[in-house]
Amino acid sequence: MPRTPTENERIRRATTEQILKTAMTLFCEKGYYSTSIDDVAKQAQISKGLLYHYFKGKEDLLAALVDLRINDVLVVMNAAVAKTTPAEQIQHIVEGALEDVSRQPEVFRFYLNLFTQPRLDPVVAKYSQKLMDEQARQFEIQTEMFVRLGVAEPRQRSLYFSSTLQGIMLMFSTYPNSFPLEKLKAEAIAEFCNHG
């Protein structure tokens, strides 16, 4: 007797999630190239065939993870936009981003690694590009906040802000054990969220 459609749907969702979670873990641990499809299937406790039933291939796995990442970042940005004053908005960006990286430094590290992938890598480059494009899009929104904040050169200030924030995230994800994240967060907020 066949399973009900609802039951099937539930199984599908659970399996997909299980695969993605495993892939994320392994990619973070060993990197995209050093993780084999076999590794993912074994760790996810499913057969290789089933993995290919859910994803077109290894690359498709990466694509799905990148989409998830883009969505995560988007959520932070949307919440920031919803704030009323530009100072609060920028503060929320800082806090959201740093909270994210502090929860899972290896995950951030993995996406940063993807982000810095050489431009011609035949497989990975397009996802790297996708991340960059999304970041560029969000940068425009962020610059608008600095405009509203009334700084002299908002675009340049926005860039400087992004650089500092990215730099903090980079360094924290590199030395997660000894990095005083809270203190630097305070320092960044103090520097960028006030004006006049």
Next chain:
Amino acid sequence: MPRTPTENERIRRATTEQILKTAMTLFCEKGYYSTSIDDVAKQAQISKGLLYHYFKGKEDLLAALVDLRINDVLVVMNAAVAKTTPAEQIQHIVEGALEDVSRQPEVFRFYLNLFTQPRLDPVVAKYSQKLMDEQARQFEIQTEMFVRLGVAEPRQRSLYFSSTLQGIMLMFSTYPNSFPLEKLKAEAIAEFCNHG
């Protein structure tokens, strides 16, 4: 009559350099994993066998490049240390680092990519670690500069400085065409090189 040792030495040097240069170019373009030994040999216009005559393997190629990189960074730091006032020292770090990245953004990007490699990648991790260790060593020297500068919390300030600098380099190497490097350099110098 065999070639003279001097002549052999000359040949060895030239070939080694040719190989390393080619490897660097290809790794920057396509990434370590997507570049094959065959690619390197072909592009360097030598046989695969000769490449293995000079380097133990693909990994050894990477090791040699990492050593070169570490040396490059060291040169900047040593020049900075030679300056007399701490303000000049820090300024030299900013200028040296940014000059370096602006000359060859893809090279910096490649090393940053290596730097952010997952910790368990069976091949690449150890070179990633080597870069991190060297950076940590230099960080101590830099912190001493902030001590001499007389800032309140020198270690934290040094970290914040590194974060900003790394962030600028990261963003510039990501968007080399539109990034106003000179302006952000000025902004960073203004922020970190004065006190009182």
Next chain:
Amino acid sequence: MPRTPTENERIRRATTEQILKTAMTLFCEKGYYSTSIDDVAKQAQISKGLLYHYFKGKEDLLAALVDLRINDVLVVMNAAVAKTTPAEQIQHIVEGALEDVSRQPEVFRFYLNLFTQPRLDPVVAKYSQKLMDEQARQFEIQTEMFVRLGVAEPRQRSLYFSSTLQGIMLMFSTYPNSFPLEKLKAEAIAEFCNHG
């Protein structure tokens, strides 16, 4: 619907056996080093990938064959031990061993070749050692038979017996066409199976 476990087991067994049989044949014909994995796969009519699915590598193939060999020899020895009188036991060793070599002289020759492999061969030595260890173990059992037979110096006699038997096998496998195996078998039995 996936294949049943039983069906898979059947397929695995058949393929494994096919591979081992082919490897044995080729190793006997051309030797371990002159037989390539490609040769084995082609002759076994499977892909190289499948071969690696079943065996970890070329060396693993050799290991499996050595284990089979050790088992074969063990069977003869166990049957010998089961006999009641020591004379019958020794006779059974002679007959078992010679029957084995006469059926497949090249196989015996191959194992003898392995057996005489230089001690430091980086790959083959360990299997050579394994064969030697097993032979030493069986030698002890055989010596016990000569003790029961009541000869003066049983250990020495057992060694002399082994030497003669091994020598006959060596020579037969070298000149299988002209060697009067039956007659020498009779001569050996006459010499070693009586006493008093």
Next chain:
Amino acid sequence: MPRTPTENERIRRATTEQILKTAMTLFCEKGYYSTSIDDVAKQAQISKGLLYHYFKGKEDLLAALVDLRINDVLVVMNAAVAKTTPAEQIQHIVEGALEDVSRQPEVFRFYLNLFTQPRLDPVVAKYSQKLMDEQARQFEIQTEMFVRLGVAEPRQRSLYFSSTLQGIMLMFSTYPNSFPLEKLKAEAIAEFCNHG
């Protein structure tokens, strides 16, 4: 100023011998296939080019060693033939052969290994065959000794004798440390050198 022809001749001889000695050592230690030309040249402290100046290739090295071996065995046989009674002749074969193997068990082991090489090994087989042919030739001479000794079936007896002798050598070279060579030598002489 060029070297004198005599001087050159001396150098040539010394170098050739050095190469052969090194090759023999390495082949015995690691086997023919696991020894590279590079190994031989390095150990012999000459350049690869020079090695190829003296020998056509790796195979030629093996050929030279096999010729040396054949000559060694021939010397023993000729000395045996020079004895007056057949019993003395056979005794000399036993003593000569066992003295040889006891002096350099690994060398004997190496030739035995060559001797048992599969018939179709594309490189090694022809030298294996050469050794076998020479052994067959000498077997005829030895059989004549048993004829003169007056045994019933001289050819069969000669074969049985060879088997025993080869077997002792095989076992001794396998367990050189614990094998009571002298005692088995005595046992063999007692068995084969008397008749009447």
Next chain:
DNA sequence: AATGAATGAGACTTCATTCAT
């Protein structure tokens, strides 16, 4: 006589992907 840089064929192995069931 002597060197060692250079070559290239071919070996072993991995792994993303497909397919029969």
Next chain:
DNA sequence: CATGAATGAAGTCTCATTCAT
């Protein structure tokens, strides 16, 4: 939905041999 046997392209590396000097 699910399995794992099977494929083959591509990668890393070794090594006998040649060649310019």
